[in-house]
Amino acid sequence: MFGWSRGKIDPLDGPIMNLTADMQSFGPETKEYLQMLSELERLYSLKAEQRRHGVSADTVMIVMGNLIGIVIIVSYERGNVMASKAKEYLIKPR
Numbered sequence: 001m002f003g004w005s006r007g008k009i010d011p012l013d014g015p016i017m018n019l020t021a022d023m024q025s026f027g028p029e030t031k032e033y034l035q036m037l038s039e040l041e042r043l044y045s046l047k048a049e050q051r052r053h054g055v056s057a058d059t060v061m062i063v064m065g066n067l068i069g070i071v072i073i074v075s076y077e078r079g080n081v082m083a084s085k086a087k088e089y090l091i092k093p094r
Contacts (some may be wrong), residue, residue, distance in 0.1 A: 012047045016040065 019040050026033040 010047065010050070012043055012050070016043050016047070019043065 019036055023033060023036045023040070026036070
């Protein structure tokens with residue numbers, strides 16, 4: 001519903017795991033290690049670009065709280081008359 005993907009496998013995870021396993025066989029001062037390190041940085045930057053930035057949990061909670069408040073006010077007004085002061089209880093967007 002919210003785009004959360006648990007268990008979804010990223011296609012870049014395999015090359016990253018293989019590259020880190022290969023890096024363990026070389027010392028950090030070797031030329032091959034430095035080449036693999038630059039490749040690993042490139043893979044991580046590609047993975048970071050693929051991530052989508054979603055809505056924060058705080059925003060979702062504020063919206064849900066406002067919707068629940070509106071439903072409560074409307075359901076109360078269906079049976080009883082309420083003054084316009086009820087609008088003051090809603091959190092205003094910033």
